[in-house]
Amino acid sequence: MAKVELSQRQKRILRFVEDFSRKKGYLPSIREIGAAVGISSTSVVDYNLRILERERHIQRDPKVSRGIKLLGSHPRGRSRLDLGLVAVPLLGRIAAGQPIPVPEDSPAEETIELTRNLLKDVDGIYALEVKGNSMVDALVNDGDIVVMKHQDTAENGEMVAVWLKDRQETTLKKIYHEGRRVRLQPANPLLKPIFAPAENVEVQGKVIMVVRRLGK
Amino acid sequence: MAKVELSQRQKRILRFVEDFSRKKGYLPSIREIGAAVGISSTSVVDYNLRILERERHIQRDPKVSRGIKLLGSHPRGRSRLDLGLVAVPLLGRIAAGQPIPVPEDSPAEETIELTRNLLKDVDGIYALEVKGNSMVDALVNDGDIVVMKHQDTAENGEMVAVWLKDRQETTLKKIYHEGRRVRLQPANPLLKPIFAPAENVEVQGKVIMVVRRLGK
DNA sequence: ATTATACCAGAACTTGTGTTCTATGTCAAG
DNA sequence: CTTGACATAGAACACAAGTTCTGGTATAAT
Numbered sequence: 001m002a003k004v005e006l007s008q009r010q011k012r013i014l015r016f017v018e019d020f021s022r023k024k025g026y027l028p029s030i031r032e033i034g035a036a037v038g039i040s041s042t043s044v045v046d047y048n049l050r051i052l053e054r055e056r057h058i059q060r061d062p063k064v065s066r067g068i069k070l071l072g073s074h075p076r077g078r079s080r081l082d083l084g085l086v087a088v089p090l091l092g093r094i095a096a097g098q099p100i101p102v103p104e105d106s107p108a109e110e111t112i113e114l115t116r117n118l119l120k121d122v123d124g125i126y127a128l129e130v131k132g133n134s135m136v137d138a139l140v141n142d143g144d145i146v147v148m149k150h151q152d153t154a155e156n157g158e159m160v161a162v163w164l165k166d167r168q169e170t171t172l173k174k175i176y177h178e179g180r181r182v183r184l185q186p187a188n189p190l191l192k193p194i195f196a197p198a199e200n201v202e203v204q205g206k207v208i209m210v211v212r213r214l215g216k
Numbered sequence: 217m218a219k220v221e222l223s224q225r226q227k228r229i230l231r232f233v234e235d236f237s238r239k240k241g242y243l244p245s246i247r248e249i250g251a252a253v254g255i256s257s258t259s260v261v262d263y264n265l266r267i268l269e270r271e272r273h274i275q276r277d278p279k280v281s282r283g284i285k286l287l288g289s290h291p292r293g294r295s296r297l298d299l300g301l302v303a304v305p306l307l308g309r310i311a312a313g314q315p316i317p318v319p320e321d322s323p324a325e326e327t328i329e330l331t332r333n334l335l336k337d338v339d340g341i342y343a344l345e346v347k348g349n350s351m352v353d354a355l356v357n358d359g360d361i362v363v364m365k366h367q368d369t370a371e372n373g374e375m376v377a378v379w380l381k382d383r384q385e386t387t388l389k390k391i392y393h394e395g396r397r398v399r400l401q402p403a404n405p406l407l408k409p410i411f412a413p414a415e416n417v418e419v420q421g422k423v424i425m426v427v428r429r430l431g432k
Numbered sequence: 433a434t435t436a437t438a439c440c441a442g443a444a445c446t447t448g449t450g451t452t453c454t455a456t457g458t459c460a461a462g
Numbered sequence: 463c464t465t466g467a468c469a470t471a472g473a474a475c476a477c478a479a480g481t482t483c484t485g486g487t488a489t490a491a492t
Contacts (some may be wrong), residue, residue, distance in 0.1 A: 007437095023327075024277070024285065026277070026285060027243075029478075030480065030481095031480095039439065039440080040442075041440090041442060042441095043440080044443075044484075046441080046482095048439090061242070062480085063447070063481090064282075065282055065447095065478070066283075066479085067240075067282075069240065074485080115331060118429065138404060139357050141403060145439070159430045189349050208429070209429050209430060210428040211426070211427055211428075212426040213424070221462070224471095245449055256471060257473090258449080258450075258451085259470080262452090263470080278451095279478075280478080281478060282449070283450095324479075
């Protein structure tokens with residue numbers, strides 16, 4: 001019960017509330033949320049807000065109109081003075097046949113700028129450009145940019161970059177610890193997971209975002 | 217009438233509203249303001265709020281509970297145009313079984329902010345959230361956000377959303393005109409293209425970006 | 433089949449909250 | 463002294479908005 005995946009609808013609600021708050025300066029009512037995400041019933045919005053509150057994404061003040069407090073992304077709220085821009089260093093390439101670079105390694109000569117509202121976490125993140133199409137299993141293609149956070153452990157369900165020692169390759173998968181083995185689940189739901197003994201996998205970082213630019 | 221000195225009471229109200237907003241995350245009601253600054257009558261609070269609004273310290277949304285917006289130090293701020301920020305309207309969902317919405321249809325109640333350096337083109341773009349995993353062929357998964365530009369023709373090699381009339385479904389593919397037929401090539405290089413007569417495909421827009429947020 | 437759970441819709445209900453009306457008091461200008 | 467703008471209090475009111483109840487659908491487990 002500690003960690004539950006939010007439904008699409010709940011994510012949508014959360015994003016709408018954040019957006020509404022930023023744009024209007026105050027918070028939406030239940031009915032406004034309903035109208036925005038296509039829910040006709042106030043009770044359903046309430047139901048989903050309860051879940052969001054249980055999962056610590058928001059905090060609600062009972063009996064108070066528009067009494068929602070956002071916890072996740074902008075606890076300080078109104079400070080539009082910081083522009084919400086984050087310069088993420090683009091450290092290099094990632095390819096199947098080699099371990100990924102770590103933040104300390106190289107100075108960032110290139111950065112990509114992202115807005116803070118796309119990122120929840122800003123510390124210690126960096127970006128890599130994917131080289132080759134060895135990661136289509138992870139729905140990541142040649143030229144895509146993955147934004148990573150460096151860490152060497154991972155919680156269940158996180159999308160991580162792992163180095164498989166025996167195969168000498170890097171792969172992006174959702175990770176699940178299952179006793180002394182590890183299940184690596186491709187993001188593509190049509191593909192089967194692979195299993196590996198825990199000693200064989202080395203977590204190199206967590207994937208927090210994927211950006212693909214198309215068109216020329 | 218340009219610059220009027222605020223009364224002690226009005227300054228007090230303003231400070232309280234700022235404080236309340238910072239601390240609680242939402243805005244105070246008229247009665248809460250009254251209680252805090254020692255006014256027993258709601259009309260008096262209203263009266264003073266009118267003045268504060270006239271003097272451009274706050275902005276009120278009529279009929280909306282707690283609908284106060286603080287304008288304080290950054291009345292207009294800088295527009296996001298000169299910041300390289302672009303607010304892209306998030307118009308709705310896209311799923312295999314239905315045509316995609318067009319920009320005119322619905323008012324944008326949500327936006328996502330992107331930096332201009334990620335986008336080359338800013339006119340007429342909008343975003344859609346992908347529903348379901350019917351587009352994994354295009355390396356696009358449930359929950360991903362695709363940024364589109366509306367257009368009904370496409371050049372060779374562009375990644376477009378097309379409506380297949382016979383199948384009654386939307387799909388994302390790279391398009392190639394080949395005489396009177398069209399080749400639709402999945403982004404995933406492992407998959408084979410499909411071919412369709414030109415009359416059967418209806419270009420709905422060009423995909424210019426895909427954003428996937430992971431984690432929590 | 434039966435139960436339980438997660439999710440949703442609609443409507444009724446209750447309370448929260450902004451608006452407005454009347455009254456009172458002050459004070460400076462005519 | 464009267465008038466009028468400013469400032470206030472109190473109460474009645476109407477609508478906004480949260481809560482709750484009843485019922486429905488799926489799905490999985492028993």
